[in-house]
Amino acid sequence: METYKALNAEQLKDFEALSEVAKKELLASSESIIIPKGTLLFEENEPLTKLYSIEKGACKFSKVDSSGQEHILRFLGAGEVMGKRAVWTQEGAKVSATALTETQLCCFDKDAILKHLEKNPKFCRDFLDALVEDVNINEHIRMIFCIHKGIKYRLAQLLLYLLDKFGADEKGKLRVRLKREDMAPVLGTSQEYIINLLKSFKNFGLIDVIKSEIYIQSQAGLIEMTR
Amino acid sequence: METYKALNAEQLKDFEALSEVAKKELLASSESIIIPKGTLLFEENEPLTKLYSIEKGACKFSKVDSSGQEHILRFLGAGEVMGKRAVWTQEGAKVSATALTETQLCCFDKDAILKHLEKNPKFCRDFLDALVEDVNINEHIRMIFCIHKGIKYRLAQLLLYLLDKFGADEKGKLRVRLKREDMAPVLGTSQEYIINLLKSFKNFGLIDVIKSEIYIQSQAGLIEMTR
DNA sequence: AAAAAAGTATGATTTATATCAGGTTTTGAG
DNA sequence: CTCAAAACCTGATATAAATCATACTTTTTT
Numbered sequence: 001m002e003t004y005k006a007l008n009a010e011q012l013k014d015f016e017a018l019s020e021v022a023k024k025e026l027l028a029s030s031e032s033i034i035i036p037k038g039t040l041l042f043e044e045n046e047p048l049t050k051l052y053s054i055e056k057g058a059c060k061f062s063k064v065d066s067s068g069q070e071h072i073l074r075f076l077g078a079g080e081v082m083g084k085r086a087v088w089t090q091e092g093a094k095v096s097a098t099a100l101t102e103t104q105l106c107c108f109d110k111d112a113i114l115k116h117l118e119k120n121p122k123f124c125r126d127f128l129d130a131l132v133e134d135v136n137i138n139e140h141i142r143m144i145f146c147i148h149k150g151i152k153y154r155l156a157q158l159l160l161y162l163l164d165k166f167g168a169d170e171k172g173k174l175r176v177r178l179k180r181e182d183m184a185p186v187l188g189t190s191q192e193y194i195i196n197l198l199k200s201f202k203n204f205g206l207i208d209v210i211k212s213e214i215y216i217q218s219q220a221g222l223i224e225m226t227r
Numbered sequence: 228m229e230t231y232k233a234l235n236a237e238q239l240k241d242f243e244a245l246s247e248v249a250k251k252e253l254l255a256s257s258e259s260i261i262i263p264k265g266t267l268l269f270e271e272n273e274p275l276t277k278l279y280s281i282e283k284g285a286c287k288f289s290k291v292d293s294s295g296q297e298h299i300l301r302f303l304g305a306g307e308v309m310g311k312r313a314v315w316t317q318e319g320a321k322v323s324a325t326a327l328t329e330t331q332l333c334c335f336d337k338d339a340i341l342k343h344l345e346k347n348p349k350f351c352r353d354f355l356d357a358l359v360e361d362v363n364i365n366e367h368i369r370m371i372f373c374i375h376k377g378i379k380y381r382l383a384q385l386l387l388y389l390l391d392k393f394g395a396d397e398k399g400k401l402r403v404r405l406k407r408e409d410m411a412p413v414l415g416t417s418q419e420y421i422i423n424l425l426k427s428f429k430n431f432g433l434i435d436v437i438k439s440e441i442y443i444q445s446q447a448g449l450i451e452m453t454r
Numbered sequence: 455a456a457a458a459a460a461g462t463a464t465g466a467t468t469t470a471t472a473t474c475a476g477g478t479t480t481t482g483a484g
Numbered sequence: 485c486t487c488a489a490a491a492c493c494t495g496a497t498a499t500a501a502a503t504c505a506t507a508c509t510t511t512t513t514t
Contacts, residue, residue, distance in 0.1 A: 193500095
């Protein structure tokens with residue numbers, strides 16, 4: 001694991017209102033690391049000693065149910081902070097966090113964060129704001145990957161969500177590449193069915209699939225599918 | 228709307244760590260109301276001037292998507308507080324709240340709450356705790372009403388959830404009665420299919436249905452269905 | 455460069471769920 | 485108590501999605 005000092009405070013999107021002084025102080029005690037694609041950053045029930053802010057890359061939050069099925073709860077990108085609940089409650093993490101791509105993280109020491117929370121009401125306010133936002137995001141995700149609509153609809157939502165959140169290159173190729181196996185549990189279906197649907201999306205000219213990379217051809221068409 | 232003074236501080240389950248003094252002070256400025264079954268307490272985007280704690284009864288949080296479909300996000304019972312986010316952010320509510328049964332609420336003035344949050348770090352801590360819990364609950368609900376398993380499984384989960392959360396009388400009759408029309412959007416299916424499944428549950432001896440009221444006959448059997 | 459492994463693709467079959475067009479029971483207002 | 489409205493139920497048919505067996509492609513390892 002390569003480590004080096006974080007360079008700026010811009011990454012703390014989740015803590016926007018934090019005073020400059022506090023930001024500098026927190027960052028002074030932080031370190032930046034790069035983890036490769038697929039790394040399990042922390043696991044459900046694991047006690048955390050760090051709070052992680054994503055500087056570059058993409059991660060997912062997931063849980064495994066009693067029957068071993070993986071539930072993907074949300075995706076996270078630059079500026080989003082992982083580990084807030086575990087740091088606040090000092091209990092084990094409630095979710096597992098995994099890197100979807102090579103990811104650069106800024107790591108803050110739990111105790112430094114807790115100290116700041118105690119003596120800095122402004123920081124505490126930011127923390128509350130971030131948690132409110134987490135509730136909002138959870139609800140939003142539930143709406144777009146909802147159980148009311150068919151899987152075609154949810155797949156269109158997923159593609160639009162990935163495009164919006166992580167972007168695409170000039171040819172429309174999604175920046176975050178998910179294995180079909182990783183897309184399936186987001187939508188609550190099987191690999192095979194997703195592949196069948198991707199093919200039909202391709203036939204309709206909505207996307208293109210080249211070497212299993214997905215290229216968005218018609219954002220408008222995908223949006224149309226979500227109505 | 229009948230109104231009278233709230234009698235005790237026990238109902239503030241969401242704010243357990245609140246000091247006795249603070250509790251008394253808050254309660255002094257509160258009023259208790261009773262709203263009939265079906266009342267829309269507040270609606271998505273509506274600015275709130277109150278924070279509501281459920282003293283008795285049951286409510287639901289829901290959202291309506293662009294196609295008019297209702298998404299039920301969670302159910303709430305005694306001790307749970309509604310309106311936290313709207314009070315904190317001073318923005319419109321993100322969800323609609325509706326009474327499922329006749330419900331007794333303790334209403335706190337938004338400004339009194341905000342004042343307390345500012346000058347009382349302990350209360351602020353409770354508020355944060357309650358929001359952390361909201362994130363946990365959202366995740367839990369997503370797991371049990373998940374898109375991975377069939378509707379039989381989700382219906383069993385719903386019945387167990389209602390039994391656990393709101394209880395049943397000595398004959399096993401669920402205390403909270405949901406219309407089939409209200410159960411459908413929780414599970415992401417149609418009334419008719421729910422009715423068909425309830426019938427098959429009845430045939431298996433898991434439940435009984437008398438005058439459309441549901442009686443839990445075999446909790447163990449229902450649990451078995453969720454595996 | 456070849457072999458192995460991991461990931462992707464196909465399409466037929468089976469099962470779960472949605473939908474529809476009715477009919478029956480329950481509830482609540484007058 | 486009566487009647488209309490609302491809620492509930494039925495079962496057949498149509499559709500969506502799961503599953504399975506198999507084969508191909510790409511990536512990784514040696």
